[in-house]
Amino acid sequence: MRRQIGEDGRVKRGPGSNTLRAKVEQASSGGTRVTLSGAIDESSDLDGVFAKVTGDMVINMKDVERVNSMGVHMWIPVMARLSAKNRVVIEEISYGFVFNANAVANLFGAARVVSCAAPYYCPSCKDHVMVKVTLDEVNASSGGAPAKRCAKCAAPMDFDELEGYFSFFKTSSAA
Numbered sequence: 136m137r138r139q140i141g142e143d144g145r146v147k148r149g150p151g152s153n154t155l156r157a158k159v160e161q162a163s164s165g166g167t168r169v170t171l172s173g174a175i176d177e178s179s180d181l182d183g184v185f186a187k188v189t190g191d192m193v194i195n196m197k198d199v200e201r202v203n204s205m206g207v208h209m210w211i212p213v214m215a216r217l218s219a220k221n222r223v224v225i226e227e228i229s230y231g232f233v234f235n236a237n238a239v240a241n242l243f244g245a246a247r248v249v250s251c252a253a254p255y256y257c258p259s260c261k262d263h264v265m266v267k268v269t270l271d272e273v274n275a276s277s278g279g280a281p282a283k284r285c286a287k288c289a290a291p292m293d294f295d296e297l298e299g300y301f302s303f304f305k306t307s308s309a310a
């Protein structure tokens with residue numbers, strides 16, 4: 136169910152790519168910005184990653200390449216705890232995470248997911264690409280896939296997933 140197409144065509148499986156890494160920095164807006172990368176699985180120290188993060192936060196998940204069922208199992212209580220006390224905004228969840236978000240109702244607790252990766256196909260370039268889609272764009276398209284143009288040739292692209300791909304947005308934005 137997972138596609139190995141990165142926006143940059145990267146399919147990295149080198150040493151260390153299975154480790155969850157976090158870059159924690161102060162956001163100019165006052166909160167904390169957490170950039171996650173790697174994989175979320177049974178070897179991920181999620182509690183350790185978020186132990187030093189307090190207050191409102193933005194979590195970017197663009198470079199989380201993989202999540203498995205054990206990772207989801209550990210992720211849920213961490214998100215529930217963080218989003219109960221703080222305002223948590225989550226950006227750019229990956230293709231694999233979208234499937235988990237649609238299958239698991241409480242995946243992000245009370246956090247607000249504002250964007251995700253979505254697969255599109257350019258019929259002109261015959262190219263599959265991952266495109267960032269925001270909650271605002273989905274809302275403007277009545278919950279469906281927003282129109283996107285190819286970055287290379289500017290042709291209108293076709294959304295390349297099932298209807299309902301963006302349905303997790305409703306759940307998380309209602310919180």
Ligand SMILES: [Zn+2]
Pocket residue numbers: 257258259260261262285286287288289290
């Ligand atoms: Zn194109």
